[in-house]
Amino acid sequence: xxxxxxxxxxxxxxxxxxxxxxxxxxxxxxxxxxxxxxxxxxxxxxxxxxxxxxxxxxxxxxxxxxxxxxxxxxxxxxxxxxxxxxxxxxxxxxxxxxxxx
Numbered sequence: 001x002x003x004x005x006x007x008x009x010x011x012x013x014x015x016x017x018x019x020x021x022x023x024x025x026x027x028x029x030x031x032x033x034x035x036x037x038x039x040x041x042x043x044x045x046x047x048x049x050x051x052x053x054x055x056x057x058x059x060x061x062x063x064x065x066x067x068x069x070x071x072x073x074x075x076x077x078x079x080x081x082x083x084x085x086x087x088x089x090x091x092x093x094x095x096x097x098x099x100x101x
Contacts, residue, residue, distance in 0.1 A: 004051070007035055007058040015061075020071050024061060027074035031058045034086050053090025060093060 011028055018024055031054055038050035064070040080086045
């Protein structure tokens, strides 16, 4: 099985129509750093879980069901005080929205 690919470094052009594109860019930059931190974790199990949670946040911004959904996730990410809070938001989306599907 091929290794999962990291989040793309740039946002899709479709998000440029957002009124809060700077907030979206800021959140996505934080998520890219979060992904790097997760990948560097020495505990493999923790690293894999955190990578999933970081990438969920990134792809919700990139590929969310609507521009408003992308803006909402970006706002949540930007409201976090630290990486642990961002990982917890990613975990919440994983457990309560993605996993049930």
